[in-house]
Amino acid sequence: MDLENIKEKAAAAKELIAERATELAATAGDFIEQSVGNRIDGGLFEAPVLEDEAETNVWYRVPIEDGMAGDGSGFHIYIKKGTTENLCIFFSGGGVAWNEKMASLPVTGGRVAAWQPNYYWNNLRPFTQIMNINVGITETRDFNPFHDWSFAVITYATGDFHLGSNTFLYKDDDGQEQVLHFVGHDNFRLSMERIKELFPEPGRLLIAGDSAGAFATPALSPEVIDDYYSDVPEITLFSDSAMLLRAGWRDTIKDMWNAPESIYEPIHTSNITADWYEHMTKKYGSRCKYLYASSTHDYLLSAFINEERSGEYYTDEATQAEYAASLRRMYERMSSFDEKMHFFIYDYRMPAIFGRGGTIHTAVRSPHFYIPGPGGATMSQWLFDAVGGNLYDVGTDLI
Numbered sequence: 001m002d003l004e005n006i007k008e009k010a011a012a013a014k015e016l017i018a019e020r021a022t023e024l025a026a027t028a029g030d031f032i033e034q035s036v037g038n039r040i041d042g043g044l045f046e047a048p049v050l051e052d053e054a055e056t057n058v059w060y061r062v063p064i065e066d067g068m069a070g071d072g073s074g075f076h077i078y079i080k081k082g083t084t085e086n087l088c089i090f091f092s093g094g095g096v097a098w099n100e101k102m103a104s105l106p107v108t109g110g111r112v113a114a115w116q117p118n119y120y121w122n123n124l125r126p127f128t129q130i131m132n133i134n135v136g137i138t139e140t141r142d143f144n145p146f147h148d149w150s151f152a153v154i155t156y157a158t159g160d161f162h163l164g165s166n167t168f169l170y171k172d173d174d175g176q177e178q179v180l181h182f183v184g185h186d187n188f189r190l191s192m193e194r195i196k197e198l199f200p201e202p203g204r205l206l207i208a209g210d211s212a213g214a215f216a217t218p219a220l221s222p223e224v225i226d227d228y229y230s231d232v233p234e235i236t237l238f239s240d241s242a243m244l245l246r247a248g249w250r251d252t253i254k255d256m257w258n259a260p261e262s263i264y265e266p267i268h269t270s271n272i273t274a275d276w277y278e279h280m281t282k283k284y285g286s287r288c289k290y291l292y293a294s295s296t297h298d299y300l301l302s303a304f305i306n307e308e309r310s311g312e313y314y315t316d317e318a319t320q321a322e323y324a325a326s327l328r329r330m331y332e333r334m335s336s337f338d339e340k341m342h343f344f345i346y347d348y349r350m351p352a353i354f355g356r357g358g359t360i361h362t363a364v365r366s367p368h369f370y371i372p373g374p375g376g377a378t379m380s381q382w383l384f385d386a387v388g389g390n391l392y393d394v395g396t397d398l399i
Helices: 004-040 109-113 125-132 186-197 212-229 249-256 272-287 300-311 319-334 379-387
Strands: 057-062 077-081 086-091 150-154 166-171 177-182 204-210 236-241 288-295 339-347
Touching: 057 109, 077 186, 086 212, 150 186, 186 212, 212 236, 212 272, 212 288, 236 272, 236 379, 272 288, 272 319, 288 379, 300 319, 319 339, 339 379
Parallel strands: 086 150, 086 204, 204 236, 236 288, 288 339
Antiparallel strands: 057 077, 077 150, 166 177
């Protein structure tokens, strides 16, 4: 056998091993998701449905009549009644879809585990509870400085940053026509009506979000403030990880998602989060406090850079470095908006087993919320200080 044949056989063997490894990872991921979901569904760990008066420090599911997930299934939010007059409205993350390909590939445990393209959660199956409550800022134990706050978590499974009011037809992998309901804004408005009933007059308001919800925070805060909580004296906005540069955002949000004009009108650059915060600071000035956080080399958002550029969902060192450079430019722009605009930049690394490098994606609803980062500071204390009026930056030297 000549050397060339040996090399070809070795390459074929490596390719087969990689394919089998991907298959095994996908199978394991699906199994884990299903197992966790089964443990939650109808069990002791599932948040009960709110039927009467809420007990303090207990998480409840609140079904939203007429609300809808992306696949047409039901929609609910989570609420917790605290022991203070403070309220956090939290917009959950969960991916995005801006074309037919992305619409056809919602998240599954298998796709995540095998690092196969997966772009957004399309329903609120039981597994999603673990991403929404009892972690990070939503912890009920007293080591969380926000444990005594009331919370309303606006869940997310529509692929539209909570902004849409449309239906989108696409074809799945089998060529069958499917529908994705971009109804995040509809869900938001329905949810806010219920939240206002449950928490009519908070003394202090934190509007926050991670990932997709971090985009929603500055985009939807004007509606939260003007239409529901105009009399609240102290308001803070906080976005954790919302930098995804695209020239086509305005068209997507206006035409594909059919968002209200008030949402897409402020967009004038490829950085929609910065555009929305710019709009907020001009409209509300020092009435609000404005906070932004991100990891330096976000493994997940950097993968979307390649998705937008080449249609391939992957991350690597070069793309992560590109993300870090863009984050620096974002910081330089946003820090000029208002004296109450402040930042928490962190560099918690992805586990080595992940094998793709980079830093984590979001910290506010993870154990990293409490883990000392740059200079020994924790996001939990930085955020708690900020809502109380003690504003400062952490970790900006990392970029």
